[in-house]
Every structure is written in structure tokens, then in C-alpha cells.
Amino acid sequence: MSRDTSDSAPLQSSAVIHEAVQTLRNGGLVAFPTETVYGLGADARNPEAIKKIFTMKGRPSNHPLIVHLAAPDKFDQTQVDWVSVLAPWVRDLSENALKLMNAFWPGPLTLVFKKDKSVLSDLTGGQDTVAIRAPAHPVAQELLRKFKGGVVAPSANRFGKVSPTSAADVRSEFEGELGLMVLDGGDCEVGIESTIIDLSSGDHAVLLRPGLITPKAIFAKTGIKVYQVGEALQDLDSLPRVSGSLKAHYAPTTPLRLYAPGRVLDALSEFPDTKSRVAVAVWDSESSLVLEDHPSIDVEEIIVSSDAATFASRLYRTLRDLDQQSWDLILFPESPAGEEWDGVRDRLQRACFGSGPPSNNHDSN
């Protein structure tokens, strides 16, 4: 995925990258931009450093992390040698895995493999599989290339909260952690986390987390059919655990609800406090909702894109900004049907479920 970094993204100087590499080598944490969201990185071969990630995020230690690897330089090669890049990390690489890597790496796609025995179980949550991705963001690429190793990086937010899509978001998420190094690569272009495909269970590719890269796009580019969980007849107990699969996740502290097409007033009427201030997200393709007529509730419209990729790129930014503005309720439109909306629909549903002040959360966060 190409990225124009000339306007918003200050590419980090080589001195800063050098310092970040030293920090990782010394067992420290470095937050860095990827094209999806910002990650909180540590040396994937250092158990103490990995422990720091779980502590700083407040994440249960059985939730596995993704290993980020540098994409080798292509120069005049047409195909990258992914086999040697992956060899230290995974047990075997299928034809399908190579096809997926050649088609989508570097980019917002994470693949789950049976792990090499050298991979620390601290990072896999004790499972015998490992998730790997090669991010496309130039700052991430440079950091990984210079580090010359794997970097584990969950999204750089406290467990269960909205993922950060700018360096400022990361800083506000970890305000108390004064020593945390944050590389600034501007705003994230994709805006929601990578698509995760499980290749560890043999023949079938199984979608574990929807994202920008859809099963349809994968089929079109590689001919590989991606199954939904349950569809591929695998043993459900053997499926890897995905922390993003908790019902409550990616959540703002302001209550967030969805409304069906044209049903804003219904959604508002379910909210009994008429003195409330409510932010309502409205499709850019729709004319005004004429909410001025609503008795006493203070409603403000926020325009959101009806293009799925554009909507995704701004979703977390919008949720974070709204969360800072002391609304009593945030209303978002339900996502339209269609695979390109699956990633957004998934994040919004979980964000609703986990939203509200801490005591209102319905899950283990």
C-alpha cells in the first residue's frame, strides 16, 4: 500500500529511529505508527519487554500479540523472499500463505500460523500459533528494518479502549507513562486494525477479524476462499483466542448506540433524559434529519462518510473526539449491508457494547 506522507506525516529522523531501535534492544517499549492504528512495540524475543506491554495496557496475559516484521527490499525483484523472513517464526508455510503474502504484504493483513518452537509463549498467550504481519507504514518499515528482528505490537491503547490513530492519541492514552517513546507518523490511513486470517488449522483460511482487506478482495486477487468462523467445519475449541473478539472492545466512555435507517427519533425517544446533549452521526449522502424539532434534547449532527474505507479511516478519530466533548449520548447509523462494511460494523457493535462509564461495561474489561 502506498502512502503519501508529504502533508501530514513527519517522517522521523534517522537519529530518532536509531534511538527507538536502541530502546527496543534494551528491552524498552516504543509506540509507532502503522497504516492501521498505532502499535505499542517491544522486542518479540525478550520476555521481560513483552511483560511490560501487558502491564502498560492492562491486558490479560493470555491474549496473544502480533509479531511485526520488516518487508525485505524489492528493488528489481518482482517477488519478495518471504520464506526466509518467516522461517525463524513459523513451522510451515503453505502455498496459500505465500500467495497471500505476495498479494497483500506489506499491508493491513495479519496471518496466523503454527509457530516455530523458538517463538516465546509469552507472546502467543500459551497457544501453539503465532500471528504475523508486515506493516506498510514507512516509519514502521524503517523501524523494523533497522531493528532487524520481530516487534510485538498490540494497538497502543488501554485494554478495551478505542485504538489510537495519531501520536497525540497514544500520548493521551498513556499520559502517566512519561518515559514512553512515541514515533510520530501522522494520522493512520486505514484507521481500523488489520484483517486477521487464520492459516494454522490446515487447509482452510478462516477470517478471525474483519478489516479493510475483505474475503472478496482476497478471492479476487489470489483465488483463495476465506471462510467465516464455523463455516469451515473446524473444531471450534481449537480456534485461537482473539481479544478483539470480546463483545465489548474499542469503546468510548460516553454511551454509544446505533440507529436503524431513518430511525433517529426512535433512538432518541428511548433515551429518557430530555436535558441531554446528543451527538448524532449522519451519512454525508443524506439530507438533514430535521432534528431541530425534537423537544428540548440538544442534538448536534456530525457528518460521516458513506464510503466504507473513508468511514473506517475516521471512525476512531471521531469516537475519540466526541468522547472528549462531554455528550450524554452518541448515536451512529447502523452500517449498511456488504462485506466492505464488515470491519466497521464489527468495531461499532463492540464499541456500543463496551461504551459508557466503567461501571456500565458488560464484559471483562
Ligand code: TXA
Ligand atoms: O492492525 C493491527 O493489527 C494493529 C497494529 C498495531 O498492527 N495491532 C493490533 O494488535 O490490532 P492487537 O493486539 O490490538 O490485536 C491483535 C489481535 C488480537 O485480537 C489477538 O487476539 C489476535 O490479534 N492474535 C494475536 N495472536 C494470535 C494468534 N496466535 N491466534 C489468533 N489470534 C491472534
Ligand code: MG
Ligand atoms: Mg487492540
